[in-house]
Amino acid sequence: MKKYYLAAPGPTPVPEMVLLEMAKPIIHHRTKTFEKVMAQAREGLKWIFQTKEEVLMLASAGSGAMEAALANTLSPGDTIVAIRSGKFGERWSEIAKGLGLRVIDFDVEWGKAVNPKDIRGLLERHPEVKAVLCQACETSTGVIHPVEELVKTTRASDVLMMVDAITALGIVDLPMDKWSIDVMVTGSQKAFMLPPGLSMIALSPKAWEANASAKCTRYYFDLKKELEAHKKNQTNFTPAISLIQGLNKSLEMMKEETLEGIFTRHARLAAATQAAVKAWGLELLAPEAPSNSLTAVRCPSGVDGEKLVQHMQDKYGVTIIGGQDKLKGKIFRLGHMGYCGDFDVITMLSATEMTLKDLDAKIELGRGVAAALQVLHQGGF
Amino acid sequence: MKKYYLAAPGPTPVPEMVLLEMAKPIIHHRTKTFEKVMAQAREGLKWIFQTKEEVLMLASAGSGAMEAALANTLSPGDTIVAIRSGKFGERWSEIAKGLGLRVIDFDVEWGKAVNPKDIRGLLERHPEVKAVLCQACETSTGVIHPVEELVKTTRASDVLMMVDAITALGIVDLPMDKWSIDVMVTGSQKAFMLPPGLSMIALSPKAWEANASAKCTRYYFDLKKELEAHKKNQTNFTPAISLIQGLNKSLEMMKEETLEGIFTRHARLAAATQAAVKAWGLELLAPEAPSNSLTAVRCPSGVDGEKLVQHMQDKYGVTIIGGQDKLKGKIFRLGHMGYCGDFDVITMLSATEMTLKDLDAKIELGRGVAAALQVLHQGGF
Numbered sequence: 001m002k003k004y005y006l007a008a009p010g011p012t013p014v015p016e017m018v019l020l021e022m023a024k025p026i027i028h029h030r031t032k033t034f035e036k037v038m039a040q041a042r043e044g045l046k047w048i049f050q051t052k053e054e055v056l057m058l059a060s061a062g063s064g065a066m067e068a069a070l071a072n073t074l075s076p077g078d079t080i081v082a083i084r085s086g087k088f089g090e091r092w093s094e095i096a097k098g099l100g101l102r103v104i105d106f107d108v109e110w111g112k113a114v115n116p117k118d119i120r121g122l123l124e125r126h127p128e129v130k131a132v133l134c135q136a137c138e139t140s141t142g143v144i145h146p147v148e149e150l151v152k153t154t155r156a157s158d159v160l161m162m163v164d165a166i167t168a169l170g171i172v173d174l175p176m177d178k179w180s181i182d183v184m185v186t187g188s189q190k191a192f193m194l195p196p197g198l199s200m201i202a203l204s205p206k207a208w209e210a211n212a213s214a215k216c217t218r219y220y221f222d223l224k225k226e227l228e229a230h231k232k233n234q235t236n237f238t239p240a241i242s243l244i245q246g247l248n249k250s251l252e253m254m255k256e257e258t259l260e261g262i263f264t265r266h267a268r269l270a271a272a273t274q275a276a277v278k279a280w281g282l283e284l285l286a287p288e289a290p291s292n293s294l295t296a297v298r299c300p301s302g303v304d305g306e307k308l309v310q311h312m313q314d315k316y317g318v319t320i321i322g323g324q325d326k327l328k329g330k331i332f333r334l335g336h337m338g339y340c341g342d343f344d345v346i347t348m349l350s351a352t353e354m355t356l357k358d359l360d361a362k363i364e365l366g367r368g369v370a371a372a373l374q375v376l377h378q379g380g381f
Numbered sequence: 382m383k384k385y386y387l388a389a390p391g392p393t394p395v396p397e398m399v400l401l402e403m404a405k406p407i408i409h410h411r412t413k414t415f416e417k418v419m420a421q422a423r424e425g426l427k428w429i430f431q432t433k434e435e436v437l438m439l440a441s442a443g444s445g446a447m448e449a450a451l452a453n454t455l456s457p458g459d460t461i462v463a464i465r466s467g468k469f470g471e472r473w474s475e476i477a478k479g480l481g482l483r484v485i486d487f488d489v490e491w492g493k494a495v496n497p498k499d500i501r502g503l504l505e506r507h508p509e510v511k512a513v514l515c516q517a518c519e520t521s522t523g524v525i526h527p528v529e530e531l532v533k534t535t536r537a538s539d540v541l542m543m544v545d546a547i548t549a550l551g552i553v554d555l556p557m558d559k560w561s562i563d564v565m566v567t568g569s570q571k572a573f574m575l576p577p578g579l580s581m582i583a584l585s586p587k588a589w590e591a592n593a594s595a596k597c598t599r600y601y602f603d604l605k606k607e608l609e610a611h612k613k614n615q616t617n618f619t620p621a622i623s624l625i626q627g628l629n630k631s632l633e634m635m636k637e638e639t640l641e642g643i644f645t646r647h648a649r650l651a652a653a654t655q656a657a658v659k660a661w662g663l664e665l666l667a668p669e670a671p672s673n674s675l676t677a678v679r680c681p682s683g684v685d686g687e688k689l690v691q692h693m694q695d696k697y698g699v700t701i702i703g704g705q706d707k708l709k710g711k712i713f714r715l716g717h718m719g720y721c722g723d724f725d726v727i728t729m730l731s732a733t734e735m736t737l738k739d740l741d742a743k744i745e746l747g748r749g750v751a752a753a754l755q756v757l758h759q760g761g762f
């Protein structure tokens with residue numbers, strides 16, 4: 001008898017209450033019933049985005065919202081800066097190039113956070129830049145970028161700061177209005193504790209202003225039309241009905257926990273995971289700016305990351321993930337976001353310890369878990 | 382955000398697959414569809430009881446099957462021996478007295494197992510005894526009784542050996558036919574991973590012979606009528622339809638694990654729990670014969686068992702239970718049976734450790750969990 005555990009940095013486990021909500025008979029979207037569901041979701045999303053603006057829901061993966069961000073605010077030939085500190089930074093840059101934008105790629109060593117001073121300098125040297133793109137958390141390396149400081153580099157100008165908050169919103173504090181983030185995108189399968197398939201995006205007044213003259217091609221991802229539809233509690237195309245119903249249940253759970261409670265819990269889970277890594281004598285990939293969403297760990301010498309992930313899944317039923325591209329085989333990534341509590345982290349760390357032991361890593365069984373328990377007990381509950 | 386964990390010695394957690402099975406639309410019991418369900422359940426129960434006899438399903442708690450055992454094989458005034466080593470031994474004795482039987486109570490110190498030699502001596506001194514009643518596992522103390530040796534004291538005679546296997550069947554090996562157990566009863570809410578409400582009982586040929594002349598009052602629990610109904614894939618009264626559907630799913634899971642796999646897993650989980658208790662420097666209530674179903678632990682001095690249980694539930698969301706009657710406040714009981722895997726035990730032990738620490742017990746956080754991990758890693762997976 002084996003149970004299965006999902007401890008990846010997305011998709012994340014879906015709570016039973018949310019599953020039950022989504023298991024209800026499907027309703028039609030052009031009805032008053034659905035409009036009530038939409039009204040509730042709109043209000044809840046403004047709360048979690050910490051914005052007065054409309055948060056638009058799209059039936060797409062997060063990458064769709066990343067495309068929408070660019071296509072609705074820029075025109076072919078416009079210059080933008082893409083901060084590339086990992087796989088998802090690269091992706092946003094590629095989407096921009098595909099849309100005909102002129103992209104200045106600003107590369108940051110994988111595992112390091114961007115230095116806002118560098119961006120400030122870059123913007124001074126390139127007054128033609130219309131937008132800066134950055135991940136709040138770069139999922140491929142587990143790094144958290146200094147979003148608050150980054151926004152300060154664009155706030156006083158016409159430059160738009162666009163934040164991919166897919167693996168960060170609902171995990172760490174990202175007050176959109178307060179910090180003046182211009183475009184913020186996220187997806188359903190991380191902190192929202194939902195299956196993938198629903199993305200969300202919000203634009204600041206400055207970004208909506210840019211929208212008026214933006215000429216990039218867009219049809220499915222036309223946010224102006226979505227805005228009009230949303231204001232009537234509708235969507236421009238067939239919405240992901242069940243996911244929006246589930247979203248309302250997730251938001252209900254999140255509101256009950258409070259924003260502060262959510263941020264504190266994720267900080268605690270991350271600290272416990274980091275303490276275990278330290279107790280194992282292993283190194284974080286991003287020691288200077290580790291995120292609260294996931295923890296990327298360098299494999300001990302002699303241990304292949306791909307093998308570690310496969311072994312852990314096959315033998316212990318626990319799913320984590322390895323590295324991508326140049327980090328393939330060299331790291332493993334532990335997720336601790338969304339519907340994740342203290343004992344889920346203990347389970348994940350127990351399985352990791354046993355796997356490391358199986359692969360002949362020099363660790364003492366129980367050492368990491370004990371270190372995590374210390375953190376959870378002190379900081380927790 | 383708090384998750385809830387059930388780590389009590391029954392009811393035990395119900396697997397998602399079983400919940401989904403029971404969530405199917407209700408079927409009518411006087412149909413061919415239900416008869417197929419019954420046929421499958423009958424076959425599966427014979428496998429887990431390790432018997433050729435019919436295993437009868439009753440819509441009742443386990444205590445109902447304990448009453449049925451007596452009422453269907455004995456007559457008022459008959460003498461029986463009730464081995465009382467805890468709360469459930471006392472209960473069976475009370476049921477017997479209520480039916481007008483003459484009961485010789487054989488008391489065993491709570492936490493100790495019965496010595497079969499004592500029963501042999503008792504039967505020699507009391508040739509009028511018609512039946513001996515014993516728990517396989519006494520849930521109130523966590524002790525396992527030597528059923529195989531006990532049955533040897535009655536096998537060659539007309540005396541019936543009746544075994545309450547509610548917290549033991551599907552956890553440890555109890556081959557009914559091979560050992561010549563005459564009456565074996567169990568319930569749905571332990572190893573069968575189901576909600577409470579369904580009990581099962583099987584009678585040996587010797588017990589069915591006794592049934593012919595048994596005069597105790599019985600109507601709802603008339604096993605002869607149930608036997609006739611079961612042979613037609615039916616029941617004498619309205620059956621617990623959903624529970625029987627769920628039972629088939631549970632049996633499917635159990636068959637996939639195999640009897641040996643089930644017994645090995647429970648032995649491993651018990652050994653890991655016992656190792657943690659030892660590492661905490663605490664004492665088992667039943668050190669000489671601890672069961673594989675649950676572990677009863679003596680509270681450290683200064684710690685109240687009731688408070689411990691309440692604190693653990695309130696603060697950590699983990700439900701265990703305390704002691705009953707004379708053991709109230711003095712012990713706590715950790716369940717590790719049914720839909721319980723290695724990481725469930727780790728969660729339960731982590732919560733227990735943190736609770737003990739909160740209540741100022743002198744333990745080092747992580748010590749017990751590390752000891753359990755050692756056992757699980759060596760003996761496990």
